[in-house]
Every structure is written in C-alpha cells, then in structure tokens.
Amino acid sequence: MANTNLSASAIDPELVISHKFSETSFSYTERDVALYALGVGACAEDAMDEKELNYVYNKNGQKFIKVLPTFSALFPFAKGLGLEGIRGLQFDPRLLLHGQQYIEIYRPLPSNSSIVNKATIAGLHDKGKATIIEIETRSYLKESGEALCMNRSTIYLRGSGGFSSSSHPYSYKTYPNDQPSHVSIPKYQPTAVYENPTQPSQALLYRLSGDYNPLHSDPMVAQVAGFTRPILHGLCTMGFAVRAIIKSFCNGEPTAVKNIFGRFLLHVYPGETLVTEMWLDGPRVIYQTKVKERNRTVLSGYVILKQNSSL
Numbered sequence: 001m002a003n004t005n006l007s008a009s010a011i012d013p014e015l016v017i018s019h020k021f022s023e024t025s026f027s028y029t030e031r032d033v034a035l036y037a038l039g040v041g042a043c044a045e046d047a048m049d050e051k052e053l054n055y056v057y058n059k060n061g062q063k064f065i066k067v068l069p070t071f072s073a074l075f076p077f078a079k080g081l082g083l084e085g086i087r088g089l090q091f092d093p094r095l096l097l098h099g100q101q102y103i104e105i106y107r108p109l110p111s112n113s114s115i116v117n118k119a120t121i122a123g124l125h126d127k128g129k130a131t132i133i134e135i136e137t138r139s140y141l142k143e144s145g146e147a148l149c150m151n152r153s154t155i156y157l158r159g160s161g162g163f164s165s166s167s168h169p170y171s172y173k174t175y176p177n178d179q180p181s182h183v184s185i186p187k188y189q190p191t192a193v194y195e196n197p198t199q200p201s202q203a204l205l206y207r208l209s210g211d212y213n214p215l216h217s218d219p220m221v222a223q224v225a226g227f228t229r230p231i232l233h234g235l236c237t238m239g240f241a242v243r244a245i246i247k248s249f250c251n252g253e254p255t256a257v258k259n260i261f262g263r264f265l266l267h268v269y270p271g272e273t274l275v276t277e278m279w280l281d282g283p284r285v286i287y288q289t290k291v292k293e294r295n296r297t298v299l300s301g302y303v304i305l306k307q308n309s310s311l
C-alpha cells in the first residue's frame with residue numbers, strides 16, 4: 001500500500017466510549033435478499049446451481065427464498081454506521097478499513113422483515129498508527145421483539161492513533177476475552193477447497209446492498225486511500241467465503257450457520273479469484289481465503305455450525 005497521506009485527527013476516548021447510538025429500524029424484502037446473494041457471487045458461474053438458486057429465486061414454487069447468514073452483516077448499514085455522529089472521534093473516513101467481523105445468529109433470518117437495531121461501542125483501542133473502534137449491533141424482529149442476530153464490527157482507522165501513552169496504550173472492550181480475534185490455520189491439508197472468481201464489477205453490484213463507501217467505487221478515493229483502484233468490500237469477500245462453507249459442508253442450507261468470524265488481512269481487487277480453504281474441526285469450520293492471482297491470504301476466520309446440520 002502506498003501514498004496514505006494521513007491527515008490530522010484526534011480521539012477523546014472517554015467521550016467516544018460514552019457515546020449512545022439512537023435505536024434505528026428498517027425493513028427488507030426478498031428482493032434485497034436476492035440482490036445480496038448475487039452480490040456475493042451466488043449463481044455467478046451457474047445460473048442453474050441446484051443449491052444456490054434457492055438464494056435468488058422461489059425455486060420449485062418455494063414460498064420463501066433462503067437467506068444467506070452473512071446477509072445479517074448488512075443490518076448495521078441500514079441507517080448508516082453513524083461513526084460521524086460520535087463526539088470525540090475525529091478521523092479521515094477515506095483511510096477507514098474494515099478489520100474484523102463477528103456475527104451471532106439466534107434464529108433463521110426471514111426472507112422479509114422489519115428490524116430494530118440497538119448499537120453500542122464495544123471497543124476502542126489505540127494502536128499508535130491507527131485507532132480500532134468496535135461497534136456491536138443487536139438486531140431484533142420488530143413485531144415480536146425476539147433477538148435475531150448480533151454483529152460486532154471492528155473498524156481500523158488508519159492514521160488516527162497515538163492518543164494515549166505508547167507504554168500503556170488505551171484499550172477498552174465490553175465483551176469477554178474468550179471470543180478469539182484470530183485463528184490458527186491447521187498445518188495439514190484442508191478438508192475442502194472452493195475456488196470462485198469475482199467479477200470486475202463485483203463491488204459495484206455489492207454496494208447496492210447498502211455499503212456505499214466510495215472506496216469501492218471511486219478510483220480517486222481509492223487512490224487517496226493508497227490503492228491502485230477501488231477495492232472489494234471486506235464483507236463481500238466474507239460472503240463468498242461463507243457461501244463456500246455452506247456449499248461444502250451444509251448441503252447449501254444457510255440456517256446451519258450459527259456464528260461467523262473473519263479478520264480482513266489484505267485488500268481484494270474486484271476481478272480477482274478467491275480460493276477458500278476449509279478445515280472441518282467438530283462443529284467449527286476454520287477457513288482462509290486467498291487471492292489466487294497474488295497468492296496472498298486476504299481473510300481468515302471460522303464458522304460455527306449447528307450440531308445437527310447435515311454435514
């Protein structure tokens with residue numbers, strides 16, 4: 001990465017962690033679900049794919065299309081992330097990168113619904129050259145009030161760190177330590193490998209699902225951010241990876257997925273080929289996704305499957 005022209009920024013940690021987000025609500029329909037599935041490559045190589053047609057079409061007259069679990073990662077974007085409204089958090093939005101995503105799914109995602117989001121600051125860390133802020137969004141079914149899912153998004157703000165002493169860097173989080181932030185990749189051969197090309201227009205399609213960050217569409221913005229051209233949304237790459245896992249281990253059944261974790265290690269350029277290596281380890285699938293053309297790992301993490309899923 002080159003040419004990250006860092007601008008002045010300032011963080012007041014106590015102000016940031018005391019921030020209260022307002023509750024938001026939104027609705028989605030089957031059209032949003034299908035558009036998302038296409039955005040993460042469903043049916044891109046085979047429009048008659050037996051497992052994936054269910055995600056985009058009411059196949060065989062099925063009443064509801066099936067919802068990929070990573071669709072839930074869009075929920076925090078429904079009314080904007082709201083980072084700009086956080087007092088004490090000054091940063092250059094052009095240098096923001098998605099660092100990690102952790103998702104818990106509590107019940108099958110409906111193919112259309114009205115949702116209420118409750119968001120909180122779950123973490124704030126001074127990394128010297130960067131600040132990491134973590135936002136936890138709990139989503140509930142509006143009608144019944146039942147908990148549907150939780151997203152914890154780790155956002156890496158390049159150029160905005162150094163607001164605390166380097167010998168005791170500021171670090172705050174509200175969640176327990178037993179939720180890992182990285183995975184060890186097994187040394188043995190993967191249980192399954194899935195290769196999937198992305199399209200040069202992949203980010204332009206994916207953005208229509210709600211993340212309109214110009215880093216993914218505007219060549220000038222991408223250059224300011226240090227990239228030669230617009231990059232793929234991290235959550236799009238994760239969508240490809242989790243779809244590969246569902247295809248390889250869950251017979252295409254998206255409700256088999258309980259928890260998802262991924263750490264974004266390197267950017268992906270739309271048009272590159274994603275190769276996801278997967279290791280089945282009890283109810284857990286450890287995975288890493290590489291870009292074939294550069295032979296670099298861009299994402300690694302795990303997915304926890306429901307015990308009774310048809311493996």
Ligand SMILES: CCCCCCC[C@@H](O)CC(=O)SCCNC(=O)CCNC(=O)[C@H](O)C(C)(C)COP(=O)(O)OP(=O)(O)OC[C@H]1O[C@@H](n2cnc3c(N)ncnc32)[C@H](O)[C@@H]1OP(=O)(O)O
Pocket residue numbers: 073076077081096097098099100127132153154155156211213215231232233234235263264265266267268
């Ligand atoms: C729903 C809400 C979503 C949030 C909004 C998202 C909006 C989207 O539109 C934006 C995107 O999708 S951006 C695209 C996806 N993300 C990427 O491409 C980033 C890929 N990763 C990188 O480039 C580097 O890892 C990079 C640059 C992230 C870090 O590399 P380095 O600067 O070299 O960091 P390093 O020196 O290795 O480590 C410094 C400290 O930071 C921690 N860290 C590193 N990578 C991390 C990551 N990916 N996530 C979380 N923490 C991370 C390290 O552990 C280290 O801390 P410590 O010293 O305490 O160990």
